[in-house]
Amino acid sequence: MREMLRLLQDGRFHSGEELAAALGLSRAAIWKRLTILERDYQLPLQRVRGRGYALSAPLHLLDGEAIERSLSGFDWGVVCLDSVDSTNAEVFRRFASGIGRACLVLSEHQTAGRGRRGRVWQSPLGENLYCSLGLRLDGAAFPLEGLSLTVGLAVLEALRAFGCMGVGLKWPNDVLVGARKIAGILLELSGDPAGDCSVVIGIGVNLNMRHEREAIDQSWTSVSRELGGSIDRSAFAISLCEHLHHYLGLHREGGFASLQSEWESAHLWHGKAVRLGGVDGIVAGVDSSGALRLLVDGVLRSYSGGELSLRLRDDS
Numbered sequence: 001m002r003e004m005l006r007l008l009q010d011g012r013f014h015s016g017e018e019l020a021a022a023l024g025l026s027r028a029a030i031w032k033r034l035t036i037l038e039r040d041y042q043l044p045l046q047r048v049r050g051r052g053y054a055l056s057a058p059l060h061l062l063d064g065e066a067i068e069r070s071l072s073g074f075d076w077g078v079v080c081l082d083s084v085d086s087t088n089a090e091v092f093r094r095f096a097s098g099i100g101r102a103c104l105v106l107s108e109h110q111t112a113g114r115g116r117r118g119r120v121w122q123s124p125l126g127e128n129l130y131c132s133l134g135l136r137l138d139g140a141a142f143p144l145e146g147l148s149l150t151v152g153l154a155v156l157e158a159l160r161a162f163g164c165m166g167v168g169l170k171w172p173n174d175v176l177v178g179a180r181k182i183a184g185i186l187l188e189l190s191g192d193p194a195g196d197c198s199v200v201i202g203i204g205v206n207l208n209m210r211h212e213r214e215a216i217d218q219s220w221t222s223v224s225r226e227l228g229g230s231i232d233r234s235a236f237a238i239s240l241c242e243h244l245h246h247y248l249g250l251h252r253e254g255g256f257a258s259l260q261s262e263w264e265s266a267h268l269w270h271g272k273a274v275r276l277g278g279v280d281g282i283v284a285g286v287d288s289s290g291a292l293r294l295l296v297d298g299v300l301r302s303y304s305g306g307e308l309s310l311r312l313r314d315d316s
């Protein structure tokens, strides 16, 4: 399928004969693949008699080799897939099959992208970035506390490096432009957090998401919407991984405590009146473990656990 996508990614018309010859397939096999692109990958196709087939808009596919080359110094296994249920799930499968080293999985498309609190993460083919970095850790030696907030800083800095200056963070790890979500982070852990464990850092960044994506149940934006033009997804993936590598190093050395004030200065809701679960308070920062500090009835309290939903109060 990847070769077929590579031929079609320019958004121009390609005849059935041309595609069949280029891929060494029969016309019937080409037709079948085109149907899969439309039905399973939800890729809008134009079919015009006498001209052939064209994507409704050009695609910018990931350049797996360039990504692997650029990250070769990190000792991460890099895998670039066409489609997968969830890159997080794929990393766990690879760990279960015995892979021992850090593993980065990127995919053009996810059929069951996972968001926080059981939500679905919409993952249309070739539009955004969907990637997961799996790490095998000794939880006794690597500070896991606040890790998801540290990842937020890495995503934030990658976006800023691309010129997206209006971005900020919302506790625990949403990346927003104003009130619109531009990226999401889902950390999943298996094993013993105080001993041998696997952590999968899943990151979804809206890069070139088309505006008509209506299935998304929260207010969103994308890098292309913020900056205009379309974003080179491979270049962004490389930059994101470099920032992630850098921030994971800082976190390993000094824990989240060493990044606490940097995180606080990027928090868009600092000083805002909020509701967390059933509690009303004023955001007063985060503590050295990444827990949210709220001023509740004049008393400072800390709240951990990103499964609670933080909302702005109407009067804020």
Ligand code: BTN
Residues within 6 Å of the ligand: 085, 086, 087, 088, 089, 110, 112, 113, 114, 115, 116, 117, 119, 121, 129, 130, 131, 132, 174, 183, 184, 185, 186, 202, 203, 204, 205
């Ligand atoms: C959120 O709800 O804010 C978290 C979204 C995380 C989405 C990413 S996309 C890559 C990785 N694979 C998944 O299934 N989810 C994460």
